[in-house]
Amino acid sequence: MNLHKLLRTCLNLVGIAAVSISTLSTTATAQSLQPPVPLARQQIWSFLRREAEDRRESRNGGPRIPGQCELTPRDQLVWNRTPLFIWQGLNRVGLSSPNQGILWQETATAGEEQVYRVAHSGAPLEAGTYDWQFFMIAPTHVYATSFEIMDDEAYERIAAELETLQADLEAEGADAETIVLARAAYFIQQELASDALQELFSVSNPSEEMLEGQAELVQIFCPQEKTGKRSN
Secondary structure, eight states: OOHHHHHHHHHHHTTOTTOOTTTTTTTOOHHHHSTTHHHHHHHHHHHHHHHHHHHHHHOOOOOOOTTOEEEESOSSEEOOSSOEEEEESOSEEEEEETTTEEEEEEEOOOOGGGOEEEEOOSSOOOSEEEEEEEEEETTEEEEEEEEEEOOHHHHHHHHHHHHHHHHHHHHTTOOHHHHHHHHHHHHHHTTOHHHHHHHHTOOSSOOHHHHHHHHHHHHHHSTTTTTOOOOO
C-alpha cells in the first residue's frame, strides 16, 4: 500500500473522512480534527474487544497464576523497540533473550485498577524473540510470555509512515490525544494490536474519556483479575 493511500485510510479510521490527503496540509483546521475523536475511540475499542475475545479463545488451557494477566506485549509481533509493559498480577518482572540472557529486572508499583505500567528503559531491543518473565521469589521466574520484535526493514517502514502521519496532524493543530488515536488506528490497520494498546496507555495527561477507555480495556482483557493483586 503506498503512503498516501495508507494515510488516507488511517485518517478515515479516526473519522477525518472529509479531509483528503491532497488538502490535508492546507485546508484542515484544528476544529475539524476534534469532532471525530469519539468515533475513533469507538472503532479502536471495537477492534480491541475482538482482540480480547480472540486471546481468551486461543488460550491453551495450561496452568495460570491467579490474578495474572498481561495486556501488552503478549504473544505477538511488536513494532515498538522500547515497549511499554502493561499487566496485572505479580509485580516482579524481567526480560530475557535467548542470545543475551537477562536484560532487565524490576519490582513495579501498581497504579489505578491495580495495573502495572513499566516502559523498557534500556537500549532499544533488537529484532528477535523475548521472554517477559514474572517472579514470586527472584531469581527463579514462575511464569513467562513471549513476544517478537519485528525485523529492521519492517520497523523502518512503519517508523517512516508514522513520522509522516504525525507530522501532518501536528501541522494541523491536532492535540496529543488525537495523534495517539491516529497512531493506534494505524497500528490496528497493520494488525499490531500490542502496539495499539501501548499507544492508548501512553498518554501523559489523559482526558476523562481516555481514562475511562483505559479502564474498559483492563476490564475486557482481564475480566477476572480486576480486583486481584499479587505481589511479594
